Amino acid sequence: MTEQRLDGHLNEEYILQVEDLWVSYQAERGTVKAVCGVSFNLRAGETLAFIGESGCGKTTLGLTFIRLLPATARVERGRIWYSRGTEAVDVLAMHEQELRHFRWRECAMIFQGAQNAFNPVLRIWDQVLDTARAHGETDKKKIRQRMEELFQLVQLEPRRVLRAYPHQLSGGMRQxxxxxxxxxxxxxxxxxxxxxxxxxxxxxRSVIDVLRGLKERLQFSLILISHDLSLAAELADRVATMYAGKIVELASVWDIYYRPHHPYTVGLIRAVPTLSGDRGRLISIPGSPPDLINPPTGCPFHPRCPYTTERCQEEEPPLQAVSPTHHVACWHWEKVIAEGGERMLTKAEA
Amino acid sequence: MSTVTLAREGLTRLSPGAWLRRLARNYVLRRFLVALAKIYVVVTLTFFIVRLMPTNPIEAYINELIDQYGFTYQEARDQAAALFGLDLDTPLWQQYLQYMGQLIRGDLGTSYRSKGTPVSAMIAKFLPWTLFSVGVSLLISFTLGILLGMVMAYRRESLLDHVLSALASILTAIPNYLVGMMILVFLGVQWKVFPITQMRGAMSPGMKPGFTWEFIKDIFYHATLPIMTYVLTTVGSWMLAMKSSTISTLGEDYVMVAKARGLPERRIVTAYVGRNASLPLFTQLAISIGFVVGGSALIEFIFVYQGIGQLLLNSINYRDYPVMQGVFLVITVAVILANFLADFVYSWLDPRIRIQ
Known part of the structure; x- marks a missing residue:
């Protein structure tokens, strides 16, 4: 049975509460630590974006929430509390049948590269029906009506799309x-x-517009996993920067973009060109993503960081609150703020 | 599959001229003409190759007459010509034209050996048994192979998978006549599991053909050993093909998404994994129909089963040209028809491939 806890620190206003989550993969070379002690809360109706380079553990994190990790992966520790009104259930403790109902009915994951997300030999309508039936909905008329509404919201022509096979739709349409x-x-x-x-x-552009429209009309909480900062900026309420399987900065979208505290966040933002072009030169973050089998000691970002001191190499900075809405894991965030992250630029050019 | 083109979205209305052009490009018509051409080439090759075989029946007969009865060459030659109903002075190319002319009229000629019996009648008598035994075997083998292949893929790296994989490889490697002989020797003669003398032939003597339970039971009884042999020797390759196809299908995004959608496992296994993984096997299935018909000769000989393979073997022994040609024609048509069918079945099963 799934454990249920209503007491203590679990808060009803949160739809998802993740506590100290650790996920690793077994590889030939050793254990890949893909997610290392991630904790966060997601408010009902809120959009939280996870950003970071590829290989930083974002997708692993997403797959863990619906328990679809590949066989080589293992959740070492942690709890994922999903709240259903007044009770909270641990997703990691769900058994097979409960999990099947949790997936899509309560938590839908929309994957990257929807190009191949559909069974090529079934019409879209049959796949819609499959999904509905799997969750006990059998009224075809009702399903059809609901789907037509949704297709209108995502700017698709319902009749044509329902009749089509996946290969008859373009990539954007499939998405x-x-x-x-x-x-x-x-x-x-x-x-x-x-x-x-x-x-x-x-x-x-059109997918982003569709997502914004949907967020305004329908009530759901959203976890957005992306390396696309502009997407995060448009859709998210809060942004979490991930590095080497850890959240290194977590703040409101405005703070992340205008007052980044972590040098890595500064680098990420500056690595993307802006339309107005007045935010300064483009940089690339020097060095390469960390080895997750043998992560660096101390702060995992220290080998690439221009603010590194001895302390960074020895002690890992915890994710600490610097204001009620801003968390950062860096020993030198004050210096970063004071300089506006200027050193990231100079190091990149050096 | 080169002539199969990908479906186009949204067909537009066509003008009469475009319709004509489409007719010229008509897929079915084109495929049909290509099939006819293939049959023509094979028939021609067969005609000449058969006649290149060492010793022909007429010469053998002429020599026999000279040696045993002291005929002169001319006498023996006339006698042979009369017996076989041939003008021996006709050059080969004229014989060829004659043969083709008959063929177009649907006349396969008459047997040299059983004088006067039309080849088409002999084929009509023997072919159904081969189609029956081979057809049933393929059905069993294919279904079994798909099921076991999926089990192997789902349980990969387990003991069951290792055992089945090894078994499948071994079975695929042994030629079918060897398996047939082992069944005959061990199960039939040594351990007497099967009463092989009773099981000879395609049905029991005195059995009345018809849709009766008795008859159906009887023909299955007589076909048991050939079917067993065919299944044993073909199931392995289906298992291995299905296993690898299933493993690659399991890695597809849509299987993962189906799980995320909360679909029941049963539905994912059948409609999402099974259906997609078996697609490439259907092409192989159609192609193998032709080869199994051709490869039935030795098995039917071993088990004394009156099928087309038996007929072919006998006609080769007696150098019965018309019968040989007839049987080769049947095999050719079977292979070509099967390929033709494969394309249609494939496009029906896989909507991504559409016939224009």
């Missing part, structure tokens, strides 16, 4: 079909993993 299908059962939590990668710039 929108998957988003609509994700909302079919009115989930309270949606996980979007790189929803716009693999799409051209115009299609990306």
């Amino acid at each position: 929108r079909v998957l988003i609509a299908l994700g909302l079919l059962l009115n989930p309270s939590l949606v996980i979007l993993d790189e929803p716009t990668t693999a799409l051209d710039i115009l299609t990306q």
